[in-house]
Amino acid sequence: xxxxxxxxxAVLCATFAPVLAPYNPTLAEFAATLRPPTSAHPxxxxxxxxxxxxRVIFGxxxxxxxxxxxxxxxxxxxxxxxxxxxxxxxxxxxxVMRLADVQLSFPFILLALTINAVLGAGFRNIMxxxxxxxxxxxxxxxxxxxxxxxxxxxxxAAVATGAGSGRVMRRHVLPxxxxxxxxxxxxxxxxxxxxxxxxSFLGFGIxxxxxxxxxxxxxxxxxxxxxxxxxxxxxxxxxLTALGVNLLGDWLRDTLDPRLRT
Amino acid sequence: xxxxxxxxxxxAMAAVFLALTIVFVLVRITGxxxxxxxxxxxxxxxxxxxxxxxxxxxxxxQQYLSFLGxxxxxxxxxxxxxxxxxxxxxxxxxxxxxxxxxxxxxxVACLAVPIGIASAARRGTLVDHxxxxxxxxxxxxxxxxxxxxxxxxxxxxxxxxxxxGYGDWTHFVLPSLTLxxxxxxxxxxxxxxxxxxxxxxxxxRTARAKGLHEPGVLGRHVLKNAAIPIVTVFGLNAGQLLGGxxxxxxxxxxxxxxxxxxxxxxxxxxxxVMVGVFLTSVIYxxxxxxxxxxxxxxxxxxxxx
Numbered sequence: 001x002x003x004x005x006x007x008x009x010a011v012l013c014a015t016f017a018p019v020l021a022p023y024n025p026t027l028a029e030f031a032a033t034l035r036p037p038t039s040a041h042p043x044x045x046x047x048x049x050x051x052x053x054x055r056v057i058f059g060x061x062x063x064x065x066x067x068x069x070x071x072x073x074x075x076x077x078x079x080x081x082x083x084x085x086x087x088x089x090x091x092x093x094x095x096v097m098r099l100a101d102v103q104l105s106f107p108f109i110l111l112a113l114t115i116n117a118v119l120g121a122g123f124r125n126i127m128x129x130x131x132x133x134x135x136x137x138x139x140x141x142x143x144x145x146x147x148x149x150x151x152x153x154x155x156x157a158a159v160a161t162g163a164g165s166g167r168v169m170r171r172h173v174l175p176x177x178x179x180x181x182x183x184x185x186x187x188x189x190x191x192x193x194x195x196x197x198x199x200s201f202l203g204f205g206i207x208x209x210x211x212x213x214x215x216x217x218x219x220x221x222x223x224x225x226x227x228x229x230x231x232x233x234x235x236x237x238x239x240l241t242a243l244g245v246n247l248l249g250d251w252l253r254d255t256l257d258p259r260l261r262t
Numbered sequence: 263x264x265x266x267x268x269x270x271x272x273x274a275m276a277a278v279f280l281a282l283t284i285v286f287v288l289v290r291i292t293g294x295x296x297x298x299x300x301x302x303x304x305x306x307x308x309x310x311x312x313x314x315x316x317x318x319x320x321x322x323x324q325q326y327l328s329f330l331g332x333x334x335x336x337x338x339x340x341x342x343x344x345x346x347x348x349x350x351x352x353x354x355x356x357x358x359x360x361x362x363x364x365x366x367x368x369x370v371a372c373l374a375v376p377i378g379i380a381s382a383a384r385r386g387t388l389v390d391h392x393x394x395x396x397x398x399x400x401x402x403x404x405x406x407x408x409x410x411x412x413x414x415x416x417x418x419x420x421x422x423x424x425x426x427g428y429g430d431w432t433h434f435v436l437p438s439l440t441l442x443x444x445x446x447x448x449x450x451x452x453x454x455x456x457x458x459x460x461x462x463x464x465x466x467r468t469a470r471a472k473g474l475h476e477p478g479v480l481g482r483h484v485l486k487n488a489a490i491p492i493v494t495v496f497g498l499n500a501g502q503l504l505g506g507x508x509x510x511x512x513x514x515x516x517x518x519x520x521x522x523x524x525x526x527x528x529x530x531x532x533x534x535v536m537v538g539v540f541l542t543s544v545i546y547x548x549x550x551x552x553x554x555x556x557x558x559x560x561x562x563x564x565x566x567x
Contacts, residue, residue: 102280105543105550107505110523114539117527118288194404198509201406202524217407221513228414235407243402 003251006244014060021054025211034227044229046219052229055211056237062212063241066127067193071185073131074192078138079181083169085139086146097143100136108133112195116204126205130192141184145177179256186249190242197238213238266558274551281543286329288539289532290322316340338540339533343526348533352522352541358428359511359518363503365438366445370499374446375492378453383480385458393450400447405506409440409513426515437514441506445499452495456488463487489560497553501546 013020023041029049037044043052081100085093103111112133119125149155150173158168197214199205201221206212208219213234220231300309313319316339317328332338338348381393416436417425424433460466461484469479507520515521523538 098276098280102277102284105277105281105501105546106284106539107502107542107546109505110508110539110542113508113524114288114527114535117530117535190402197404198406202509202512203528214406217410221410224410224414225418228418231407231410232414235404235410239399239403239407242404243398246398246402 001251003244003247003249006240007248010060010064010241010244013057014064017058017061021051021057023051023054025050025054025058026209034223034230036227037229043233044227046216046230047223047227052216052233055216056213056234058211059213059216059234059237060241062123062206062210063193063196063238066123066130066196067189067245070127070130070134070192070196071188073127074134074188075138075181075185077131078135079142079177081135082139082142083146083173086143087150087169087173088165096139100139103133103136104140108191109195109198113199113202113204116199121204121207123206123210126196126199129199130195134188134192137188138181138184141180142177145180146173149173149176183249183253183256186245186252190245190249193245194238194242263558267555270551270554274547277547278544281547282330282333282540283326285536285540285543286326289536290325316342333540338537341526341531341534343529343531343534348537352519352534352537355517355519355522356541358516359504359507359520362434362437362441362507362510362516362518363500365434366442366503367496367500369438369442370446370449370496373442374449375453377446378450378492379457379480379485381450381454382457382461383476393454397447397450397454400443401451403443405440405444406509406513408443409436409510412436412440413513426513428517437510437516440513441503441510444506445503448499449492449495453488453492456491457484460484460487486560490557493556493560494553497549497556501542501549504542504545 027050029045031049032041032045033047033049035041035045035049041051041053043056046052046055081096085096085100112129115132116126116129119129155168155172158172163171196205197212197217200207200212200214201218203218206215208215216234217231217238220227220229220234223230300312310319317325320328329339336349340346341348341351344351377393377396381390384390413425413436416423423435425436427433457480465483466479469483470476474482504520507516507518508524509520510516511518511521512524519538519541523535523542526532526534526538
């Protein structure tokens, strides 16, 4: 429940950022640069005098949007291919599985980083990179579930009554793999959020002056010796959000699908 | 056993070949490396010259074949930046990463597995709750931020440890902790759950019923059966460490593979990127192969199943 509360707080911050943020997140105030936390600026100000608290609040928008969109895109691609590989099988299914296996033989963050470097930085490209790097996991999960499902009586019965592959998949198979997909997706959200921040931190992905948590920590890195608050607060927001999403995912898994409990 | 190992080795070879293809596609089809590498204001004739010099003006299938042919001989072309063969440049960086990875894996093994076992053996107690809290945090804290905060606490504030570069053992402490944190959390979690799983089995009840003391039950019956998922996660993580190394090495200015790949990416030196990414996947596939072989050794069912 703690997880749900943290996620709800992050979503609220993202939705009502313009109302909640005390200052304009991109407004530079050169008279007040690198101020430590005070009552006027609870999280301090950065090297351009921008209010760190306001930037952290606005940063929630980027993180949550990237997390949600990439999980959705990767999920749709991965589930589609997973259905194909698991239910239809054949050479096409085998080819999809090979591709997924090979993609899984690269470290996820390195693959996403390389794709992003090739595509170029920016909001749309970072989401595309993460989705392209992240779909194979779904293929694994969905295919595994389907292989277990396809010999169930109700699937066999549907086939016996003359239902086509499309109908069987849509009406009988997909609803039964929905639960593991939801659970995996929730846990993937935090992985994608952290991956986006990591790639932005490394100089790709989201570019300054956009207020994104990864870029903010990266900015703060240059001032770590005398202005800890620049990187401490956005990173803490990131860790807290990821923690919330993970706790929510664990809770969903335990409630929806005790079989997956780890 | 031999047939099983041979089969796995064949699959590993196929995976390496496909990885090579993916690396080629990734770099060649998505853009012209020459245009990506050269500055924006360069003359068209210079682009054409460079393209011809590096063979990028040939048909794609020819490029692919010569790329494969070169790869077999260990020739991945020249670094665009250093004008030197890319493979030795990258290989030169492997030992530093290897040392860091081994230290981190050591930390993971010595820290995470005991935490997981203690958590499972004392399920529901304070020890267990503490363990779960620690692992949840470990999985949520991003590596780049953990690294920076460690630098701030131990380097800037306490001034106990060096914050960057390669050197004696003190240089290893912060980077290897940073690299180990996430994986330690993962391994601790999986250890806890597989030990719990094994503790619920009939043979544990039997062992207890015949009067075997608890450490004996854990050591003789539980751990051996809980080992497979632990070995899996451990092996897979060993490969993911290479991805984490990109971040950790960048923060701590560690002269390893990850930092080199990142610099090549930033400098758009794609032959070096290709080698780096490919080498990573080879190590990764190799580790998976070792994990598969260790399955057969740990569990006879896999061997004959």
